[in-house]
Amino acid sequence: MPLSLRFALRELRSGVAGFRIFLACLALGVAALAAAGSTAEAFRRGLAAESRAILGGDAVFSVSQRRFSAAERRTIEALGPTSTAVRGAVMAQAPSGARRLADLRGVDPGYPLVGKVELAGGSGLEDALRPEAGVWGAAVEQPLLDRLGLKIGDGFEAGGARFVVRAVLVSEPDRMGRGFALAPRVLARTDAVQAAGVLAPGGLFGESIRVLLPAGADPVAAINRVRAAHPDPGFDARDRTRAAAGADRLIGQLEYYLGFIGLASLVAGGLGVGGAVSAYLEGRKPSIATLKALGATGALVRNVYLIQVAALALLGVGVGLAVGASAPLVMGALVADRLPIPALFAVYPAPLLRAALFGILAAAAFALAPLARARRTPPVALFRQAAAARPGLGPEALGATAAAVGLVLVAIVTAPSRGAAAGLILGTAAAFGLLWGLGQGGARLAARLRHGARGTLRLGLANLAGPRSAARTATPAIGLGVALLTAVMLIQSSLLAQIRDVAPRTAPSTVFTEIPADSVPAFEQIMDEPLGRPGGRPPAHRAGDQRTDRPPERSAGRLEADIPRRAMGLRRRPDGFGLRRRRRNGDHRGPLVAARLRRSAARGHGGGGRARGRPEGGRHHHRGGARPGGRRPHRGAAARGLERLRPQLRPGAQQRGHRGRQASPRRHRPRHP
Amino acid sequence: MTPPLLVLEDVALTLPSAAGPVEILRGVSLSAAAGETLAVVGPSGSGKSSLIALASGLERPTRGRVSLFGQDLAALDEDGRARLRRGQVALVFQSFHLLPNMTAEENVAAPLEIGGTRDAVTTARAWLERMGLSARGSHYPHQLSGGEQQRVALARALAVRPALLFADEPTGNLDAANGARVSDLMFDLVRELGTTLVLVTHDPALAARAERLVRMQDGRIVAAETAA
Structure with a gap:
């Protein structure tokens, strides 16, 4: 040794x-x-x-505000077994008159490709979603049943279609891969969603096709083949390695x-x-x-x-x-x-x-x-x-x-984040240097002060000034510890704020959709009264120049796939307020996701058609309807406004409201339904 | 005539302090021959311990020359002086300075192990037996009395059969009986081994046992005597 x-x-x-x-x-x-x-x-x-179960397959393709074209569908279905789903937001209404926003998802008989849907009650998914006598079967999440006062066997309406609750929806295997939902979920057949009027072109819905690839197949290569076949696809694609990208982040x-x-x-x-x-x-x-x-x-x-x-x-x-x-x-x-x-x-x-x-x-x-x-x-x-x-x-x-x-x-x-790590280390070194200097300075100061001191003060100062003074070591040790602890607490606060504030400050508290174009001025006038907007305010939203007979605009903006950190806020544009977009996720090709107020009335569109627009309730740039002066409008203002407006609207205008204080983020666009 | 083992030529030692430089030694010249016993006496603060430190190579002089076994210590760095001490120079201190986490046996074996001696433990046991401490070999210093600790320290010093032994107040912390026992052992063993002994002491009786005596005061040798 x-x-x-x-x-x-x-x-x-x-x-x-x-x-x-x-x-x-x-x-x-x-x-x-x-x-x-x-x-x-x-x-x-x-x-x-x-990942396969989370995504619902090996790859998922999704589009918004339209359905896949026949050619696109053929290309995707050539990859392997597929399952199609559609999704949109509707107002569910119980026989009692209670109404709540619901996330209506329609699936085909091939769903789920991977995993199992968990139901409570009922005798299986097939039976739960079976239509009978013009009534669509549905599996409904318990929170929605509680809010509407429903139970298994009860009926409800959504978007003009009639449903019956055949089972309680407990979980879906691909739930996490779709991110947070705005409202409780209703699972039904694709035809049921069609019957509810959700799938009209230009509406806020989405369609997805999930694919199971052969064993050993490369999902990325499969996606690339589809993109190559459709160079200007306008769809999103994700493989199982990004099944829950938001959770990963x-x-x-x-x-x-x-x-x-x-x-x-x-x-x-x-x-x-x-x-x-x-x-x-x-x-x-x-x-x-x-x-x-x-x-x-x-x-x-x-x-x-x-x-x-x-x-x-x-x-x-x-x-x-x-x-x-x-x-x-x-x-x-x-x-x-x-x-x-x-x-x-x-x-x-x-x-x-x-x-x-x-x-x-x-x-x-x-x-x-x-x-x-x-x-x-x-x-x-x-x-x-x-x-x-x-x-x-x-x-x-x-x-x-x-x-x-x-x-x-x-x-x-x-x-x-290498930059953040480097900054942290440099900051720590700088803080240590500063604190060490303070310790040295403190010892020197004590040496100068002790000569004029007496008694225990002099003894204390002498100790601080002496060769083994604690000032030289304790100052940087304690100071650095406090500095790092402060940094930890600040990071924690930021993280919690990020997680907590997924409902963005600029999210509207209430959303009105499908307001006919020629009703917009009257609607705005009625909404102005209770919410007290100043006169002469520019239109709440910039409209995308959309026509009902044309696919929605494609935006250069790209959005979070699963968990948007902030909803769209508004930014001022020369012609009114526009929408702020976050640029993330390079494969997003879809259109703007957000509330849009059509200007088709001003531009002469949709005179006989059914224009869609969705002004935000209240002062749109304040969450929960809070106004710049800090006074919040009454919560019922939007509902009262709708009630006054309703006789002037054509049938089909809907209020889609949600409480601005929900923990879930607002999803302006259904993604990967 | 064999050259002296130890030579100090006009050695001075000045140490810095907050109040200014302090002259500890002011031009000391001294030599010691092989097998000789030399006692250094003087009042406290006269520089006796500093003389030992310079002579054993533990410290460098500010001025002058120190040579051990013909080797000028100024040519060696601290590690070089340490290597020179191995097996040739040993020290015994007033405060014993045993290694607290080693047993008595391990303390005695330590310089032998540092010198690369193969049977260090066996040699250590033999020396403990000569000191009458064979039953205490596995005990730690804090388990030994003052006299026992000094005997372990003496065994550690002599186990390497040094040519030169420096003893700084070896009986200073011992009672009369233990002091006499340690003194007897020390003088008997250095005579047996032919080791040159340089002894610093306040005890006149102990100093009288040496062949030569030098008296120091204020950092200088003021008198040198030969035993009658």
């Missing part, structure tokens, strides 16, 4: 009493990183394992946030690591000097303590990995059944290795430099305790620098 290892093992007999802080700092940071990575991996694996963000906590713990704890090693070696000064007096070289002595520190660092990292690896398992055992996202909780090596790497690099970065003290402690310290260590840089400083650089690089390379 090498001499340094032999001596190190003997030195370790003193236990880890002086290293509790060292171990705690390392273990906590590594545990946080390991737990975050393991949990995220569990969700990713779960999503991947269920959220998991990535949460992992980064939790990982940031772990990294912040390691950085803040690194100061504790360095301090613990320095204090330990200061206490070992007589032993170090004795070994040198006995003939040991500086390198031998340094290696003795390096082995000890390395062993303790591995212990700390090991404890952290054990805690971090088991935390997701415990969580999975406790709450797996209640998670909205599938997860496969297990021990995954990759995130653990990553956490271990961070821990080891952090330990090296903060512990190596103090180890130089072991090499530089002069043997004359046996005679003179105050004998100072020899100055100068050595291999320990180089090693610490290399470890710090490695830590920074790994942190940046593995971060979802």
